[in-house]
Structure formats: C-alpha cells, structure tokens
Amino acid sequence: MADIALQGVTKKFGPNIALRDLDLDIKDGEFFVLLGQTGAGKTTTLRVIAGLEKPNSGKVIIDGQDATGWNAAERDVALVLQQYSLYPRLTVRGNLEFPLKSRTHNLTTAEIKDRVDRVAETLQITRLLDRKVERLSGGEMQRVSIGRAIVRKPRVFLMDEPLSALDANLRDVLRVELKKLHSELGATFVFVTHDQVEAMSMGDKIGVLNQGRLVQVGTPSEIYARPINTFVARSVGTPPMNLLDGVLRGGAALLDAGGFTLPVTRTHGADGARMRFGIRPEDVVLDDNGPVSARVFDIENHGVIKILTLDIDGTHLHATVSAQTKVRIDEVVRFGWRPGKVLSFDPGNGRNLDLG
Amino acid sequence: MAAVRTNGERTINRLAIVSVLIITMIFLAPIYWIASTAFKPRNLATTIPPTIVFTPEISPFVKLFTKRSQLRAPPSQEEYAAAPWWERLVFDGGEKVVRSGRGEVQLSGYPSRFMNSLIVAITSTVLAVGMGTFTAYGFSRFRVKGEQDLLFFILSTRMLPPVVVAIPMFLMYRAVGLNDTHLGLIILYTAFNLSFSVWLMKGFIDEIPKEYEEAALVDGYTRMQAFFKIVLPEAATGIAATAVFCFITAWNEYAFALIMTNRRAQTAPPFIPSQVGSGLPDWTVIASGTLLFLLPVAIFTFLLRNHLLRGMSFGAIRK
Secondary structure, eight states, rough: OOOOEEEEEEETTTTEEEEEEEEEEEEETEEEEEOOTSSSHHHHHHHHHHHOOOOOEEEEEEEEEEETTTOHHTTTTTOOOOOSEEEETSSSHHHHHHGGTTTOOOOOOOHHHHHHHHHHHHOOOOGTTTTTTGSSHHHHHHHHHHHHHTHHHHHEEEESSSSSSHHHHHHHHHHHHHHHHHHHHEEEEEHHHHHHHHHHHHEEEEEEETEEEEEEEEEEHHHHOOOOHHHHHSTTTTTTTTTEEEEEEETTETTTTTEEEEEOOOOOOOOEEEEEEEGGGGEEEEEOOOOOEEEEEEEEEEEEEEEEEETTTTEEEEEEEEOOOOTTTOHHHHEEEEEEGGGGEOOTTTTGGGGG | OOTTOOOHHHHHHHHHHHHHHHHHHHHHHHHHHHHHHSSSSSGGGGGGOOOOOOOOOHHEEEEEEEEHEOOOOOHHHHHHHSSSSSHHHHHTTTEEOOTTTOOBOOOOOOOHHHHHHHHHHHHHHHHHHHHHHHHHHHHHHSSSSTTTHHHHHHHTTSOOOOOHHHHHHHHHHHHOOOOHHHHHHHHHHHHHHHHHHHHHHHHHHHHHTTTHHHHHTTTTTTTHHIIIIIHHHHHHHHHHHHHHHHHHHHHHHOOHHHHHOOOTTHHHHGGGOOOOOOOOOOOOHHHHHHHHHHHHHHHHHHHTHHHHHHHHOSSSSSS
C-alpha cells in the first residue's frame, strides 16, 4: 500500500512532449482515475509510474521515497492493460503463477498454488485454470489479467483502459467487480480511461489530462459541479454541458442566440462583460412560461429520460427531461434554467470565473 | 453449394492435380538423376540416353569413403577371397583399397570434409542467428539513434556479390593466418548471414507485442529474463526460419570455400567435384558424395518443418 506523487514530470518522445511539468498526488488506498482523450498523456503517466518510461525531468515518489531511478520490478506495482497482457503460451494457471515465480518472491510451490487458487476463487475463474489463454473470451482474459495483478499483492495497481475492449454489458459487470476488489484490497488504484462514465462511476478522485497537462483534480462531484474551465466542463457528463455565449447585463444573462435574457444568481465581472454561460442539460427546464423559446430539433429516448436537442436560431443546446414529457420534433417549446446552476466562463481562456 | 459439383469443376480439379504432379516431377528430376547415379555401376553413369533401369550398387559409396589406387594386374585368387565384401567391390571396379603399412584401410578425404562442413555451417548459423536475434531485439525495442541508417548500413553489406571481395579477403586472411582454418570460414559465413538474420529477426520480433515483456518487467523480472522467458519462445518460429536460411547459405557456399581452404578446413562443396577418382572422373562417386551432402539440409528443414509452417500465430489477441 502506498501513496504516489509525481513532481514536475516532463516526458518527451523525440520532438513530441507527452507530459509537461506534471504534478500529481495520489493518496494511499485511493481509486484514482486519469481521464483524457487519446494522446492526452494518460498512458505515459501510468508508464512513468510503473517505471516503464523514464521521465526527462521530474521525480516519481512512491511512499515518500524517490523512486525515479528504480526499475519496474523494484517499484512493486502491478499493471493491467487493455490487451496483450497474458502470455499466450501458458495456461491460465501458468499466467497467474508467472509473477510469483520471479526472483523477487521466494515462495514455495505450495504457497504459489495456494495463492493462485485463492485469487482464482475471488475472480471466479477456477474452472478456467487449466485452459490455454487463447481459448478465453475477452472478458475472461481481462479477469485473468486482473488476477495476475492481484496475486502478487503489489503496493499499487495500475490499469490502462482495462475495460475498453469489452462489450458494454461485460464492462458494467467488471466495473462493479473492480470497485468491490478495490474496497476489499484497500490498495492504491490508478485507472486510466477515456470514458467519462467509467471515471465518474469508479473514481474516488479524477484527474483530467489535456495535452500532457493535468487540468484539474477532484472528486467526481467536484469535477462535475465545479469544473475549472470549459474543457473539464465538456469532458464529463452525457450529454456534455451546454455552453452559450452572451453578455452580462443588469445581473442577468443576455444570450447572443435569439437575444433572450435569463436570470443568473452568481455574477462575476462588470456589467456588459462578455461571458460563456455553462448549464448542464438536466438544469435546463421546459416551462410554458419560460423566458426562451426554441424549436425541438431532435429527441433521443433513453427510457427513463429523454434528451432533447433544442434549436435557438441555429444554436443547439441539450436538455434532459423525464421520459413522460410529451414533445414532438419541430414543436416550438419554451424553457428556462436553474439560475443557481449556471456557471460563467471567460470566453477567451475558458476559465471558470466562479472559482476566482 | 460445395456438395454439388459439376463435371466442369471435376475436370479442372483433375487437371490441377496432373499439372502439380508434372511440375513436381520436373523439379525432382535433377535430384533423381543424382540419386540414381549414386547407385549406378560406373560404366552406366554416362551412357546416352541415360540408363533408367539398372541393378543398384553400393560400390560408389565404398569408393567415396576409401582411398583407392589403380590395379596394375587383377588381384590373385587368395587376395580376392581374403578381402571383405566391400573391398571386392573396389577390386571389381579395377581398383584396390590403399592400406597403411600395418594393413589399416586408408579413408578418403570425404568424411573429414563433410565434418568440416558441419562444423563451419552449424557454428556460423548459431552465431549469425544468435547475434542477429539480439541485434534485432535492440532495434525493435529501444530507441536507437540513427536506427534507419544503421539498418540500411547492415543491409548494404549484402548489396555486393560476395565474390567481388574474394581476392582482398584472401590476402587479408593469409596475412593474419586465417587461411584454411575453420575459424576463418566461420567468421566469413557469420558475416554473410548476419545482415540477413538481423533483418529477418527484426520483422519477427516487431510482431511480438512489447506488452508481454513489459508485463514481465512489472512482474519482477529483469529485461534479460523477460527476453529469454517471453521473447525467445514467441520468436521460435522466426528463429527456426532464419536458422534454416543461414544454414543453407553456409552449407552450400562454394566460391569462398574454394579460395580460402584447401586441406585442413576444406568443406564438402569444393571437395566433391575434385573427386575425379583415378583416371577418368568417376561420376558415380561424385553423385554419391553429393547425395550424402544433400541430407543434412533436408533433415534440418524436416525437423523444423512445424515451426516453418506454423506461421505467425502470435498472441492470444491478434493485431
């Protein structure tokens, strides 16, 4: 069990800068999710922590000790990848035994067997133990990969999109299992994903990466409710937060689209200042007496909810409404928003003005 | 669909089988010629048209392995009766087996030349494939400065016909005393094969996902252990294919062996045609020597056939 810290880590691949001066603090026992698009530097961060990449500058601290110069074996971390992490020549048992047979562990054959059997039981893969890994389904393979990580009892679990290659149902099942495993083991988990649903539902903390920089770290609710800028605001939530350009006029929002005026409770900036107002789809409320009129452009029925795409003079925004709401495409509706939920962003650099 | 076969399809099928048979026969004809000549009596070896039906003899092989001289007069009755069966075969051919002063049979040069071929070909194959695998692994897995240029340089050593450098090599070898030594030929053949082996092995190792080794590194293994435990077994197919190619090249090499060696380290290829026997060339002996010479490559390829055929089924998940 360990905390991990990255201090000023920069990693270059030739002319490309993968990580720029990255600082990161992960507490012991935390389920930390690194969220970002392809190329944001998530995997590189993970590989730097694992010791598979050496940073060009900066330090990796594990449990208070400077581990920058340590190799992967010395760091005592386990890695679960999206694919290719099982040895194709071995059986499931062989794969689970493999980490235990390295020189760093001095285990007897009986101890190894005991540990493998227990892990297999935890993950419900006992019946697969003598099978060759080529014969496994995708979900079974990922279960075995996770098993190979936990059999060693490492200090830190590093997971690089372990669920991305699986189909949706299986992903949901394994998500729950991983969460359960985390609470049982109490170990530090660092989980890389591009899927914001995964990040929101699994993480104790989320770190949002963009172009090699850590944009914001916080609990899922912090990230969701108080994004530091428009990038983070758009990174979480389905559909993403609506961003509407406008002007602050007399303590209310005057939208460019359609020239409608909407109330806001928090105002930051001078009267007449240009703003980008952010409102989550669930805080957009259909209301016959609402201040804005819009045309229903599209309706997505998700069972419990409907996601409406509303069109105001060519500007689209999303609204999440209950499935009982009766609307038709091309119908003109009126709506308002919850004034307390409106965020205001600097239209230039995208910073959240509410956070100061 | 497949169950219903028209007459047209059947005819095409038969034609295909017949043409494959014909092509196979064309390709095997020279092999058959050598093999049949190796068992022919000497007087039938060069008949025109070639003799197809004959009583096979073992005498060419006896002659191949023994040192012989021309008989001035036919052997005496007692001499013939006292001789073992294989010596009589030599007598029948108008020659006699040369014996030392103490009566020991003198062997021909063939067994030692064959041995030389084995030593040189096996050692140089092991060296070329071994060094090639390590080099290819380095190029495949690490960021090497000027990788493309280095790889091109390695390949460029194959762009000249080797014989072009035969004379300078000969002079250099003579100067450092590598002439007519096993070591000399081994160095030469390893150098020939190395570039080929590096390029071939790089292709095979590139195919192995590096995630396997990284998993092993994280699991507490050193880079070296990961290489031997993960990469080598995965690369076995590639190593087998490369080894077959290198072995064939080293085994069959003629020009340098002819120039660089003459006795101690001479390999079989330059030796076999020099086996002209006493008097006129004895084609049956040359054919029997050639036939035996073909065997090691055939056996080697046969032993590795599974590896060669299995193809690239790397990994539990295919790219």
